[in-house]
């Protein structure tokens with residue numbers, strides 16, 4: 001194999017390119033990115049970048065120097081328009097054509113947008129890129145009122161950052177709890193308490209009925225009858241897989257590009273990894289993850305399999321979020337069907353919540369207890385058997401190892 005082409009220049013692309021080199025591949029490695037920045041990580045965008053303590057340099061995953069020293073050809077501002085699988089080429093927005101022997105699609109996902117009243121308004125923000133973060137940060141200032149639409153991770157992290165900056169923050173959420181797709185109800189309720197304790201106003205079971213303002217949103221009227229004056233609106237209502245290239249090239253797609261456990265698409269010369277990949281599990285379920293750890297590990301495994309290693313990818317389920325001074329981490333199955341839950345109380349609002357199925361520890365949430373996560377990983381990997389309430393009562397969790 002002479003040349004691996006990677007479409008997309010984010011976390012997965014950087015991880016795959018580095019892995020190709022660390023595995024000894026000495027052919028061409030080309031990253032085609034439609035952004036103007038070398039690959040960077042996105043988690044700080046809603047945290048340190050908004051606060052002004054991280055920037056394009058500190059978030060960079062593969063700098064120009066790194067790329068040069070690993071002989072990785074990073075082409076910025078190069079949008080891929082189409083894949084021609086028959087000829088094994090990609091067509092660039094600039095009109096050029098590039099040949100591949102193996103192709104990795106790592107195009108990630110994009111923010112879901114609100115249309116109608118929210119389209120083309122100057123003070124409506126989304127957060128996906130460094131440029132988005134810069135625009136949002138420029139609009140944030142003490143005493144201004146930020147409205148977050150959607151109580152998912154991004155909406156909540158941005159609200160927390162706004163409060164830290166002395167802004168007023170209000171969150172409006174359609175569901176009856178925070179992070180409804182990813183947190184169980186009790187953890188969602190605990191998170192709501194943290195936000196309310198920091199002065200963020202949360203409206204659950206609520207939608208926006210109407211808005212006031214011409215080219216800016218100046219007020220919103222909620223379904224609970226309240227009308228709020230707002231200075232800016234951040235929309236965090238989920239992400240959509242950038243799978244159109246795959247679909248138009250005739251690859252199997254289903255809310256993402258479908259891959260097998262080797263990260264191979266329906267074309268054996270084309271792989272996908274990161275937010276864009278929907279991986280078919282043994283039981284037929286499709287799992288598409290939107291997380292740092294998955295993008296990192298899945299792309300590294302895709303690179304190995306491009307080189308013919310044939311190693312199945314085991315989903316890395318680890319996820320974290322930082323809100324105010326609270327760190328939340330999750331791993332494994334945190335809402336198991338037919339399982340039970342054990343809760344170990346920490347200081348203040350902190351707790352560690354274990355999921356147990358058939359006597360096995362299958363997942364956990366560390367809510368303000370980050371040190372427990374390393375121990376839980378080890379307990380899970382050694383197949384810790386739950387026979388009593390030691391997970392809750394042991395003075396030191398490490399003693400269970």
Ligand SMILES: Cc1cc2nc3c(=O)[nH]c(=O)nc-3n(C[C@H](O)[C@H](O)[C@H](O)COP(=O)(O)OP(=O)(O)OC[C@H]3O[C@@H](n4cnc5c(N)ncnc54)[C@H](O)[C@@H]3O)c2cc1C
Pocket residue numbers: 007008009010011012013032033034035041042043044045046078079080081106107108109127128129154242245273274275276289290291292293295318319320321322
């Ligand atoms: C604000 C924010 C905060 C986050 N916080 C956390 C967190 O705390 N914890 C956590 O685990 N995860 C977090 N995530 C999720 C994590 O960052 C993503 O899961 C990860 O970035 C996915 O990596 P990726 O490479 O698949 O996609 P991306 O990083 O999105 O990279 C895809 C790249 O491909 C480019 N591209 C798309 N189409 C084309 C094309 N046709 N041609 C060329 N280039 C193209 C895109 O512009 C982009 O640069 C956060 C994400 C965001 C946006």
